[in-house]
Structures are given as structure tokens and as C-alpha cells.
Amino acid sequence: xxxxxxxxxxxxxxDDPAASPVAVRGDRRSLWRDTWDILKRRKIFWIxxxxxxxxxxxAAFPTLFTHKDPEYATLAKSMEGPSADAxxxxxxxxxxxxxxxxxxxxxxxxxxxxxxxxxxxxxxLTGVLAAYFGRWIDAVVSRVGEMFLGLPYVLxxxxxLGTVAPAQSNPGKAMIMAVVIVVLALLGWPILMRIAxxxxxxxxxxxxxxxxxxxxxxxxxxxxxxxxxxxxxxILVYATITIGSYIGAEATLSLLGIGLRPPVISWGIAIADHxxxxxxxxxxxxxxxxxxxLCVLTFVMLGEAVRDALDPKLR
Amino acid sequence: xxxxxxxxxxxxxxxxxxxxxxxxxxxxxxxxxxFAGRCGQRPCPDSYVTAMREQFGLDQxxxxxxxxxxxxxxxxxxxxxxNGVSVATQLGxxxxxxxxxxxxxxxFEAIIGIGAGxxxxxxRGGFVDNVVTVATLIxxxxxxxxxxxxxxxxxxxxxxxxxxxxxxxxxxxxxIVPALVLASLNMAFxxxxxxxxxxxxxxxxxxxxxxxxxxxxxxxxxIHLLRNSxxxxxxxxxxxxGSLMSGAIITEGIFNIHGIGGLLWRAINGQDYTIVVxxxxxxxxxxxxxxxxxxxxxGVLDPRIRYE
Numbered sequence: 001x002x003x004x005x006x007x008x009x010x011x012x013x014x015d016d017p018a019a020s021p022v023a024v025r026g027d028r029r030s031l032w033r034d035t036w037d038i039l040k041r042r043k044i045f046w047i048x049x050x051x052x053x054x055x056x057x058x059a060a061f062p063t064l065f066t067h068k069d070p071e072y073a074t075l076a077k078s079m080e081g082p083s084a085d086a087x088x089x090x091x092x093x094x095x096x097x098x099x100x101x102x103x104x105x106x107x108x109x110x111x112x113x114x115x116x117x118x119x120x121x122x123x124x125l126t127g128v129l130a131a132y133f134g135r136w137i138d139a140v141v142s143r144v145g146e147m148f149l150g151l152p153y154v155l156x157x158x159x160x161l162g163t164v165a166p167a168q169s170n171p172g173k174a175m176i177m178a179v180v181i182v183v184l185a186l187l188g189w190p191i192l193m194r195i196a197x198x199x200x201x202x203x204x205x206x207x208x209x210x211x212x213x214x215x216x217x218x219x220x221x222x223x224x225x226x227x228x229x230x231x232x233x234x235i236l237v238y239a240t241i242t243i244g245s246y247i248g249a250e251a252t253l254s255l256l257g258i259g260l261r262p263p264v265i266s267w268g269i270a271i272a273d274h275x276x277x278x279x280x281x282x283x284x285x286x287x288x289x290x291x292x293x294l295c296v297l298t299f300v301m302l303g304e305a306v307r308d309a310l311d312p313k314l315r
Numbered sequence: 316x317x318x319x320x321x322x323x324x325x326x327x328x329x330x331x332x333x334x335x336x337x338x339x340x341x342x343x344x345x346x347x348x349x350f351a352g353r354c355g356q357r358p359c360p361d362s363y364v365t366a367m368r369e370q371f372g373l374d375q376x377x378x379x380x381x382x383x384x385x386x387x388x389x390x391x392x393x394x395x396x397x398n399g400v401s402v403a404t405q406l407g408x409x410x411x412x413x414x415x416x417x418x419x420x421x422x423f424e425a426i427i428g429i430g431a432g433x434x435x436x437x438x439r440g441g442f443v444d445n446v447v448t449v450a451t452l453i454x455x456x457x458x459x460x461x462x463x464x465x466x467x468x469x470x471x472x473x474x475x476x477x478x479x480x481x482x483x484x485x486x487x488x489x490x491i492v493p494a495l496v497l498a499s500l501n502m503a504f505x506x507x508x509x510x511x512x513x514x515x516x517x518x519x520x521x522x523x524x525x526x527x528x529x530x531x532x533x534x535x536x537x538i539h540l541l542r543n544s545x546x547x548x549x550x551x552x553x554x555x556x557g558s559l560m561s562g563a564i565i566t567e568g569i570f571n572i573h574g575i576g577g578l579l580w581r582a583i584n585g586q587d588y589t590i591v592v593x594x595x596x597x598x599x600x601x602x603x604x605x606x607x608x609x610x611x612x613x614g615v616l617d618p619r620i621r622y623e
Binding site: 143144146147148150151153154155158159160162244248249251252255256258271275278279282285286289292293294296297300301304 | 329330331333334337338341342452453455456457458459460461464465467468472479558562564565568569579580583591595598599602603
């Protein structure tokens with residue numbers, strides 16, 4: 001018992017695969033539309049969205065939150081606890097912890113977002129190429145990916161950063177951040193490569209790709225118009241969560257003394273600077289740590305909300 | 316099975332070679348003189364640098380150096396560090412402590428993670444499920460060092476329940492809190508994985524059959540459901556042993572434990588690459604071999620998986 005109109009639709013759809021994204025805009029519901037409908041009913045999504053906006057505001061306009069100079073130090077106030085004057089107290093150098101925490105958001109978010117973008121570019125590109133062309137390209141990319149995965153994360157970062165920018169060296173502000181971003185991407189790309197690769201391999205044998213190829217579409221067109229848009233969902237979800245984990249990783253590296261370092265203001269540096277003063281001034285350690293965790297939580301929560309909405313069977 | 320194992324082992328060879336080459340290359344060839352800071356405030360005399368470069372073979376081309384490294388690795392000769400102390404002795408002292416720490420962490424992951432996952436998966440949407448979901452979300456977003464400092468501050472400094480740092484002996488009771496910290500992230504992953512797996516398998520036909528046969532709830536869950544649901548969890552725990560070892564670098568730093576992580580950490584800071592390379596190689600080997608073992612174990616645990 002087949003519905004005649006449905007069959008007609010099918011035939012029409014098969015006729016002109018390039019037109020399908022336009023047709024979706026009409027009555028039929030797209031994946032993204034469904035996702036949005038699920039998302040907007042979920043509390044966790046709205047909570048993480050509000051937190052995300054707060055953190056982005058903090059990063060873009062720190063003066064909205066504090067009028068104090070994060071570099072201004074009064075040594076007499078070193079390690080003074082929280083008061084009405086300085087909500088989070090003063091750090092070892094007598095600088096305002098609240099101001100430094102606010103200004104730290106910018107660094108963390110820049111590093112997290114840029115490192116994720118670099119990971120997507122590197123991992124996504126290699127993954128798509130490996131899956132699309134297969135054969136020896138696939139073999140080489142997969143093996144090289146395994147080599148980088150074989151280097152455990154912290155270990156790899158320590159080795160690269162310890163040699164490229166050892167603790168004694170003193171590169172400029174932008175340079176320090178760039179090195180950390182490159183290292184994070186360099187160690188993180190194989191995971192994204194695998195995600196992109198499996199997504200493309202799954203999509204590769206779908207009818208619409210075969211149809212596009214039959215119509216004479218070249219590899220570039222097939223990859224960018226057909227394969228990528230349909231493999232975007234898993235990459236997007238992973239990217240959101242990755243921003244969070246990269247922010248945590250940046251702080252970890254800074255803590256070890258090989259990631260970011262002054263004059264950059266970051267949560268990781270603040271934590272590293274005060275780790276050995278836990279008994280006398282835990283505030284200078286715990287407040288940045290709290291902001292760091294909240295920021296990571298925001299991205300992880302957002303990514304999970306999107307993932308659950310995209311793929312309801314996981315719940 | 317045997318052929319598959321051999322093929323996997325052979326596939327491992329290029330990966331091991333590649334990874335160790337990357338380590339060697341990055342440590343020895345990237346700019347920065349390994350002997351720059353070894354003479355205090357003044358630059359090292361040329362005679363010293365030349366002698367050291369010759370002693371550690373740095374004057375040879377990278378491929379020759381790499382070949383020598385491989386040769387030494389397979390003959391078990393790890394050499395000495397820049398101060399003339401045997402690397403093998405230092406590894407021998409540090410290794411048992413890290414193994415103890417990692418094993419305890421895996422134990423915590425398994426007991427707490429699987430327990431929480433099973434409880435929340437069986438009653439989906441219930442109170443326990445919500446608590447576990449929120450708890451794992453929080454654990455996932457706390458970097459390990461935050462958890463570490465927090466526990467150290469609360470338990471060690473505020474309440475004095477534990478000593479904030481671990482003694483040289485690193486006995487089992489002292490390692491409980493560090494192991495929990497080390498396990499925290501993977502514990503959350505384990506709980507989630509177990510939950511997903513249980514939820515999926517609850518709908519499976521064999522569970523329905525078992526219930527229909529009139530088996531007791533205990534038997535259905537304990538024998539039929541758990542055994543099948545734990546396969547992916549076990550493989551996860553196995554693959555993570557390797558990364559636990561390198562995660563131990565941070566935990567060992569916070570609690571001042573003299574294990575592999577601490578050794579590596581001091582070597583990096585002292586720019587003593589003669590220790591860095593063997594330790595890193597060892598960690599990579601453990602990581603790759605545990606991955607391989609897990610892959611092979613998968614086939615034993617789940618006969619549906621066939622190796623061609």
C-alpha cells in the first residue's frame with residue numbers, strides 16, 4: 001500500500017538533488033528545525049545559553065563588570081581576603097582578583113575558540129579527504145592520526161611546549177597564545193578527523209551523493225555541497241564540547257608553567273601563581289578556579305544539550 | 316583470532332616507530348640548546364658543550380641518533396641522565412608508585428562509575444538518574460587540577476583529614492584521595508557510558524525473553540543485562556589506563572608523589588631530555604599496548620564480533 005503522492009515526491013526529489021535544501025525550507029521539517037524545537041523546551045539549554053552570553057560579554061567588554069585595572073598592584077594589600085572593596089580579595093602582588101578573573105575570560109575564550117577552529121580545519125579537512133578519496137590517503141592519514149593519538153595529551157603538550165617555548169624563554173603576548181593554540185590543535189585533530197571521516201564514510205554511499213556524482217558533480221562540489229552539510233551535526237557537537245575542554249587544557253598547561261604566562265592574564269596562570277599559597281590565601285586560587293570550571297561547564301552543557309536534541313535516541 | 320592479533324601487532328610497529336620518532340625529533344631537534352642552562356649564570360664553555368654533544372650523540376644526524384635510540388631501547392640500555400645517574404634506576408624507583416596510583420584509580424572508576432551508571436540506567440528519569448547526570452556533568456567540567464586543589468584544600472588544609480602531600484613511601488591509604496582525583500574525569504565518563512549501555516540493552520530482545528521466561532529481576536539484571544552492557548565499559552577502562560598514566564603527571568605534581576609523572580615533570584623543568592625520551596616512550600608503549608589488549612579482549616568478551 002503505497003501513497004501515490006509520496007512516490008511522486010520521491011521521484012521529484014531524485015530528479016534534482018541540488019534543489020533539496022530549498023525544498024526543505026517549505027513544509028517539510030529540517031534536522032535543524034527539529035533540533036531547535038527540542039532545544040527551546042530544555043531548561044539546561046537556556047541556562048547554558050545565558051551563561052555563555054555572560055562569559056562572552058566578559059570577554060568582549062570587561063569594563064562592564066569592573067572598573068579596576070587588572071595590572072594595578074598594591075603590595076601592601078598582598079593576599080588580603082575578600083571585602084566590600086575587592087569582592088574576591090587581592091592576589092600575591094596585591095592586584096584585584098575580581099578584575100583579573102574578569103579579564104581572564106577573554107584569554108580563555110580566545111584560546112578555546114581559536115584552538116577549536118584550528119582543530120576543525122585540520123581534523124575536518126584531513127578526515128573528509130581521507131574518507132572521500134580512501135585508499136592510500138586514508139591509510140596514511142589514519143596512521144598519522146594514530147601516531148598523534150598515541151602521544152597522551154599532557155605528555156605531548158609538555159614535550160612540544162617544553163622544547164618550543166621553554167619556561168625560561170620570554171616570547172610576546174600574542175606569540176605565547178599562538179603557540180598554545182597550535183599545540184592544542186596539533187594534539188586534538190585526530191579525534192575530529194575520525195569523527196569527520198566516519199560521518200563522511202556514512203554519507204558517501206547515500207543515494208543523493210551517488211546522484212550528484214551521476215550528474216557530473218566534481219569532488220569539490222560533492223564535498224562542500226553534499227557531504228559537509230550532512231556531516232556537520234557530529235562535528236558541531238564535538239566542537240562545542242571541545243571549546244570547553246580546550247579551555248580546561250589551556251589552564252592545565254598554564255598551571256604546569258609551559259602554557260600561557262605573564263603578561264597574559266588567564267585563570268590558569270592565576271591558579272598556578274597561588275597554588276603554593278593555599279594555606280594563607282585560598283581565595284586567590286579558588287575564585288579563578290570556580291570561573292574556569294563554570295566556563296568549561298557552560299560549553300559542555302551547551303554541547304550536550306545540542307547533542308541530545310540532534311540525536312534523541314541517545315537520551 | 317591469532318592472525319588478527321598478529322596483524323594488529325604488525326600494524327602497531329609503524330605507529331610505535333612514528334610516535335617515538337616524533338618524540339625524539341621534537342626533544343632533540345627543535346631549536347633551543349639542551350645544554351644552555353647547565354652552567355649556572357654564565358654561558359657554557361664550548362669545550363663542555365662539545366664534549367656533552369659527543370657523549371649523547373647530538374653531533375650525529377637525526378636518523379643515526381634515532382637508530383641508536385632504537386638499538387638502546389631494545390637492548391634495554393637506557394643510558395644515564397645528564398648528571399650521570401642511571402635512567403633505569405630512576406624509572407625503577409618511580410614506576411611502582413605510578414602503577415599503584417593508576418590501578419587504584421581504575422578500581423575507583425570501575426566501582427563508583429559502574430555503580431552509579433547501573434543505578435541511573437535502570438531507573439531512567441528517576442531521582443538517582445538526575446543526581447548522577449548532574450554530578451557527572453560537574454565532574455566533566457572540573458579540570459583535574461581544580462578537583463585536586465579543592466580536595467587538598469578542603470580535606471587537607473581546612474579539616475585536616477588527610478596530609479596535604481603524600482610521603483615518599485606513597486602507601487595505599489595515602490594514595491586514596493589522589494587516586495580519586497585522578498579517576499574523577501573517567502569516573503564520570505564510565506558512569507555515562509554504563510548508563511547509555513544499560514538503557515540501550517534494556518530494550519533488547521534477550522532481556523525481554525529473560526523476563527518472559529520468568530527469571531527473577533536480580534538474575535535478569537545481574538546475569539543477562541550487566542554482562543552485555545559492561546563490554547563497552549570494560550574496553551573504555553582499558554584504553555584509558557594509558558592516558559591515566561600521563562594524567563598522573565598533574566595529580567602527582569599536586570600531591571607531591573614521586574612517580575613517573577613527577578620524574579618526567581622534573582626532567583622537563585631541568586631540561587634533562589635523557590630522561591624525558593625514555594619515560595615518554597614507555598608511557599606511549601603502555602598506552603598502545605593497552606589499546607591493543609582491549610581490542611583483542613573485545614572479541615573474547617563479545618563473540619558476535621568476528622575478526623576477518
